[in-house]
Amino acid sequence: MPVLYFVRHGETDFNIEQRLQGQYETTLNARGRVQARECGGLLKDLFAREQRQMLDYVYVSSPLQRARETMQLVRSTLGLEPDTYEADDRLMEISYGEWEGRTLPEIHARDQQVLARREQDKWGFKPPGGECYRDVAARVAAWYATVTRDTVVVAHGGVARALMANFNILPEEEAAYADIAHGAVYVFAGGTMARYA
Secondary structure, eight states, rough: OEEEEEOOOBBBBHHHHHHHOTTSSSOOOOHHHHHHHHHHHHHHHHHHHHOOOGGGGGGEEEHHHHHHHHHHHHHHHHHTTTTTTTEGGSSSOOOOOOTTTTTTHHHHHOOHHHHHHHHHHHHTOTTOOOHHHHHHHHHHHHTTTOOOOEEEEEEEEHHHHHHHHHHHOOHHHHHTTOOOOOTTTEEEEEEEEEEEO
């Protein structure tokens, strides 16, 4: 099974404000750009430890701007052409539909019961016009089925949670709550996950 070197995009202002980004287009803030470069340094160290070259890997990103910007900074740090990588729609963040751009307190103020329903089945819950984690896991699994080489991936917290469930690292109900940090590299290999930060 190909190894995945997974990087969550760097921080955005929406992250600071705890707004649901989903597939809404946002850009990295200054701290997010630093985190992206730090991930490039972590990858450089990991590759050196494994005695492999930067070009031994495929590089693929979510098409959302915050992920693409992170990938470009990662690749620059590795000494690679920033724009020479693949993008795949199946690596997009979970869609929050009508909730995108809102905070959970704002959503609660509009419908006090909806967040309770979400907590009862976070893996299967779909916001209005959005996706559930089960949907994300299915599209991420379809993407991984096409992966033939060890790959550096820049995507989103929801994609990492899907990978954790798909690889049986955590049960679905636990994966839905997993904390996925900015500025860290997660290595998925042989049904395990290691975090480097």
